[in-house]
Amino acid sequence: MKSPTIREIARIAECSLSTVSKAINGRADISESTRRRILKIVGDNNYTPSALGKGLKNQRTENIGVIFSKEDRPLSLNPFYSRILEGIEAELAINKYNLVLCLTVDKKTNNYPKMIRERNVDGVILISVQKEAFVNQLMDDRIPLVLVDPNSNYHNATQVVIDNEDGAFQATQYLILKGHKKIAFISPHLDRDSFRLRYAGFNKAMTHYHLSIDENYVQIEGLEHGYDQVRRLLQLKERPTAMFIANDLNVMYAYQAIRDLHLKIPEDISIVGFDDIAWSKIASPQLTTMRVYKEEMGSIAVRNLLNIISNDKASAITTILPVKLIERNSVKDLNE
Amino acid sequence: MKSPTIREIARIAECSLSTVSKAINGRADISESTRRRILKIVGDNNYTPSALGKGLKNQRTENIGVIFSKEDRPLSLNPFYSRILEGIEAELAINKYNLVLCLTVDKKTNNYPKMIRERNVDGVILISVQKEAFVNQLMDDRIPLVLVDPNSNYHNATQVVIDNEDGAFQATQYLILKGHKKIAFISPHLDRDSFRLRYAGFNKAMTHYHLSIDENYVQIEGLEHGYDQVRRLLQLKERPTAMFIANDLNVMYAYQAIRDLHLKIPEDISIVGFDDIAWSKIASPQLTTMRVYKEEMGSIAVRNLLNIISNDKASAITTILPVKLIERNSVKDLNE
DNA sequence: ACTTATGAGTAAAACGTTTTACCTAATAAA
DNA sequence: TTTATTAGGTAAAACGTTTTACTCATAAGT
Numbered sequence: 069m070k071s072p073t074i075r076e077i078a079r080i081a082e083c084s085l086s087t088v089s090k091a092i093n094g095r096a097d098i099s100e101s102t103r104r105r106i107l108k109i110v111g112d113n114n115y116t117p118s119a120l121g122k123g124l125k126n127q128r129t130e131n132i133g134v135i136f137s138k139e140d141r142p143l144s145l146n147p148f149y150s151r152i153l154e155g156i157e158a159e160l161a162i163n164k165y166n167l168v169l170c171l172t173v174d175k176k177t178n179n180y181p182k183m184i185r186e187r188n189v190d191g192v193i194l195i196s197v198q199k200e201a202f203v204n205q206l207m208d209d210r211i212p213l214v215l216v217d218p219n220s221n222y223h224n225a226t227q228v229v230i231d232n233e234d235g236a237f238q239a240t241q242y243l244i245l246k247g248h249k250k251i252a253f254i255s256p257h258l259d260r261d262s263f264r265l266r267y268a269g270f271n272k273a274m275t276h277y278h279l280s281i282d283e284n285y286v287q288i289e290g291l292e293h294g295y296d297q298v299r300r301l302l303q304l305k306e307r308p309t310a311m312f313i314a315n316d317l318n319v320m321y322a323y324q325a326i327r328d329l330h331l332k333i334p335e336d337i338s339i340v341g342f343d344d345i346a347w348s349k350i351a352s353p354q355l356t357t358m359r360v361y362k363e364e365m366g367s368i369a370v371r372n373l374l375n376i377i378s379n380d381k382a383s384a385i386t387t388i389l390p391v392k393l394i395e396r397n398s399v400k401d402l403n404e
Numbered sequence: 405m406k407s408p409t410i411r412e413i414a415r416i417a418e419c420s421l422s423t424v425s426k427a428i429n430g431r432a433d434i435s436e437s438t439r440r441r442i443l444k445i446v447g448d449n450n451y452t453p454s455a456l457g458k459g460l461k462n463q464r465t466e467n468i469g470v471i472f473s474k475e476d477r478p479l480s481l482n483p484f485y486s487r488i489l490e491g492i493e494a495e496l497a498i499n500k501y502n503l504v505l506c507l508t509v510d511k512k513t514n515n516y517p518k519m520i521r522e523r524n525v526d527g528v529i530l531i532s533v534q535k536e537a538f539v540n541q542l543m544d545d546r547i548p549l550v551l552v553d554p555n556s557n558y559h560n561a562t563q564v565v566i567d568n569e570d571g572a573f574q575a576t577q578y579l580i581l582k583g584h585k586k587i588a589f590i591s592p593h594l595d596r597d598s599f600r601l602r603y604a605g606f607n608k609a610m611t612h613y614h615l616s617i618d619e620n621y622v623q624i625e626g627l628e629h630g631y632d633q634v635r636r637l638l639q640l641k642e643r644p645t646a647m648f649i650a651n652d653l654n655v656m657y658a659y660q661a662i663r664d665l666h667l668k669i670p671e672d673i674s675i676v677g678f679d680d681i682a683w684s685k686i687a688s689p690q691l692t693t694m695r696v697y698k699e700e701m702g703s704i705a706v707r708n709l710l711n712i713i714s715n716d717k718a719s720a721i722t723t724i725l726p727v728k729l730i731e732r733n734s735v736k737d738l739n740e
Numbered sequence: 741a742c743t744t745a746t747g748a749g750t751a752a753a754a755c756g757t758t759t760t761a762c763c764t765a766a767t768a769a770a
Numbered sequence: 771t772t773t774a775t776t777a778g779g780t781a782a783a784a785c786g787t788t789t790t791a792c793t794c795a796t797a798a799g800t
Contacts, residue, residue: 070546071523073756084780089758099778119522120460121756124785129456131504131524143479143486144698145682150479150486157507166519168467169503171493183502186455187407188467210406320686327688346481347683350629350656352663362480409786420750425788435748457786460755 072115081109092117131166132373133189135173135181137196142171146317147345148362149195152216155366156193163374165190173202184211191373194218197260214373216365219260224384226376228369232262235358235391236269237276239312239340242356242393244277247402248310248338252285252301254294254322255314263288266314266342282308293321302329302337309402310338316345316357323351334400344394354396361389408451417445428453467502468709469525471509471517473532478507482653483681484698485531488552491702492529499710501526509538520547527709530554533596550709552701555596560720562712564705568598571694571727572605573612575648575676578692578729580613583738584646584674588621588637590630590658591650599624602650602678618644629657638665638673645738646674652681652693659687670736680730690732697725 078085083106090098091106123129134156136142142149153169160167168189170181183189184206191212194203197219206213207225215227243251253270255263267288274281285308287297294313298321301307313319319341323333331337333353341348341357348355368387376382414421419442426434427442459465470492472478478485489505496503504525506517519525520542527548530539533555542549543561551563579587589606591599603624610617621644623633630649634657637643649655655677659669667673669689677684677693684691704723712718 074758075756085757086759086781087779090779093758095759097778102778116521116523117758118756119519119524120456120465121785122522122758124456124460124755124787125757125759127785130518134505141487141490144483144490147480147483147486150483151477153505154477154480154507157505161506161508164518166524167505169470169489169493169505170497171490172497181497182466182500183455185452186458187452188455188502320683324686324688324690347656350660352660354660410788411786421787422751422789423749426749429788431789433748438748453788454786457755458788460757460785461787461789463755 071118072113074115074117074121077106077110077113077115080113081106129188129190130164131168131183131189132160132370133168133170133181133183133192135170135192135194135198137198139197142196147347148317148343148360151345151362152195152366155363156370157366158363159367159370163370165370165374173198180205191377193369193373212373212376214369214376216369217262221261226372226382226384226386228365228372228387228389230262230360230365231388231390232265233269233272235342235360236266236312236314237273238269238391238393239342239358240270240273241277242395243310243312243338243340243399244273244279246310246338246399249279250282250285250306250308250310251279252287252308252311253281253314254287254297254301254311254318256294256318257290258288263314270312294318295321295325298322298325299329302326302331308337310340310399312340312342314342316341316343316348316355319355319357320347320351334398338399340399348394349396351398353398356396356398357394359392359394361391365389407454408449410451410453410457413442413446413449413451416449417442465524465526466500467504467519467525468496468706469504469506469517469519469528471506471528471530471534473534475533478532483683484653484679484696487681487698488531488702491699492706493702494699495703495706499706501706501710509534516541527713529705529709548709548712550705550712552705553598557597562708562718562720562722564701564708564723564725566598566696566701567724567726568601569605569608571678571696572602572648572650573609574605574727574729575678575694576606576609577613578731579646579648579674579676579735580609580615582646582674582735585615586618586621586642586644586646587615588623588644588647589617589650590623590633590637590647590654592630592654593626594624599650606648630654631657631661634658634661635665638662638667644673646676646735648676648678650678652677652679652684652691655691655693656683656687670734674735676735684730685732687734689734692732692734693730695728695730697727701725 074085074088078088081088087098088106091103157167168183170183173181193214193216195216203222213225215222215225217229218227255267258264258267284304313322319339326333326337333339341355344357344359348357410421410424414424417424423434424442427439493503504519506519509517529550529552531552539558549561551558551561553565554563591603594600594603620640649658655675658675662669662673669675677691680693680695684693
């Protein structure tokens with residue numbers, strides 16, 4: 069793009085570079101009349117200060133890096149993350165920052181991605197699971213940082229997390245209050261805080277209501293996507309009447325397994341999920357699940373990060389977002 | 405991040421700035437021994453040239469902008485786009501470019517997003533539908549540009565498109581060869597080239613096989629998501645035996661409508677979709693659909709864009725990607 | 741021995757900003 | 771009238787690079 073430089077604007081306005089700069093940046097020591105005169109010229113020639121020039125001088129790029137976990141295809145495989153990303157983008161746009169997206173952190177070396185090495189971002193948002201060494205190195209290097217839905221609790225980093233335990237409690241409780249006693253718990257694994265806490269919430273609710281947990285009903289390991297586990301579960305002689313599945317993505321596979329067995333939801337088996345992704349309300353039947361405010365996770369992360377950047381001595385805070393039960397059609401009421 | 409500057413490296417190496425720069429950039433007029441000596445020092449102090457300094461001097465940011473259409477939530481609502489984005493990101497990473505993501509172009513004013521105004525990107529990739537005025541302005545301003553799956557054919561812009569017409573032909577043909585004669589066509593609208601061409605391909609196949617098209621079977625307008633239309637279609641006295649739905653996203657709603665009517669796929673109604681998003685093979689039953697090579701769309705767009713950027717006089721080319729039928733379980737063979 | 745190449749390195753300019761320190765003229769205070 | 775203050779503006783430095791043009795040895799050609 070052919071764009072004038074501040075020098076040309078100054079020439080046209082017959083004044084110095086500094087005067088133009090002051091007019092643009094709203095500095096006080098300039099008369100209102102010349103400011104208007106210059107701003108007019110700026111507009112007419114549609115001049116915008118170059119990011120590079122500004123950045124070099126101010127030591128601020130006005131770029132924020134967003135780094136996803138090492139998993140492949142985080143966005144297209146799980147809309148959960150897309151939604152967070154959209155939230156981040158919207159909030160950054162409001163604050164006039166650019167979003168630099170990085171999906172592929174070098175897996176073997178813990179090398180920083182280019183945008184960080186070359187100092188092309190003022191700070192970064194890390195989404196989901198990350199190598200600990202990577203996070204620690206960033207913190208050592210004093211790179212402004214916010215973690216979103218991290219794998220585990222990073223002592224003295226600013227983070228945005230979900231109230232996983234409470235959500236799981238609510239979900240389980242809901243099933244219990246609908247008269248279910250034989251309740252299964254399914255989670256892809258327990259390698260991450262979010263799933264560990266969802267498991268904890270499940271346990272809590274079960275003991276709180278004095279229900280025993282059949283260990284055959286707990287599937288928490290080595291799930292590819294859960295298809296096989298759900299299938300096996302439903303072929304038990306005494307199968308559960310309900311499942312709490314810690315992740316709507318896994319529910320998609322569960323639906324498939326259930327249909328393949330010619331069973332019906334919720335008549336034969338009730339399900340409560342977790343996340344409330346776009347699919348959940350299009351599914352047949354529509355899924356009762358715990359809504360996570362994904363967009364808010366993104367915008368809060370941004371606000372906290374910008375705060376850290378501008379206010380050098382901001383202390384680390386952890387934001388815990390509540391979660392909400394969305395009642396749809398995947399649970400049968402056994403009390404009726 | 406505290407990083408040394410080239411000046412400090414030069415001081416440590418006891419040489420001039422230019423020598424360090426030459427060592428780093430592989431210039432010839434420097435002895436192999438000093439190059440190694442300097443590179444060692446560079447490594448020890450893990451120095452990386454700043455993007456800002458480099459950019460300002462080279463007039464290259466090594467950033468590429470990716471701009472999505474004006475629709476809301478393009479990523480979380482349709483994984484089709486997420487997949488393209490992942491393709492773009494991967495290819496940019498290979499070529500050592502950063503991806504600057506913009507989901508929210510100012511709707512009223514056709515204003516450029518910040519990254520363009522401030523010349524913070526070397527070129528842009530535009531995804532899906534865009535305001536014509538916006539695209540034309542970019543072209544007038546000589547901003548290197550590639551369009552991916554655009555709304556209509558932009559004369560002399562470089563674009564990456566799908567062979568929509570052939571894909572639709574194949575899809576329809578497949579249904580016909582499976583013995584279907586009463587085939588419906590469903591598309592969210594006909595405002596975009598991709599859907600117009602899919603409609604054309606449908607028509608072509610039908611006439612090619614001398615089948616008549618019941619106009620009640622063609623639903624191409626004002627679809628929210630297609631739920632209502634599908635429902636109406638299936639309540640016709642003489643309902644179609646198959647539907648070609650121009651978009652897997654709409655198929656999701658069709659599945660819902662069909663289930664709500666207590667009909668079975670494919671026993672009561674067969675479906676072929678288009679796009680092959682992640683959901684399509686998890687759906688119950690798994691969806692037969694036209695696979696679009698979304699990731700390739702992204703990587704090709706990047707390669708073409710980088711070519712335009714480096715080779716100032718590259719001429720506009722249109723890449724048409726073929727499409728492939730993926731046979732799954734949503735179509736009944738009436739010949740059996 | 742004298743010019744001419746060549747190899748290896750350096751100084752300085754340039755990229756586009758913002759800001760600091762300074763200047764000048766006019767106004768206000770004494 | 772003289773001096774201090776202020777408003778309005780300017781010149782120059784700085785941010786971190788790369789590149790151009792130059793210098794200075796040393797080696798090679800005549």
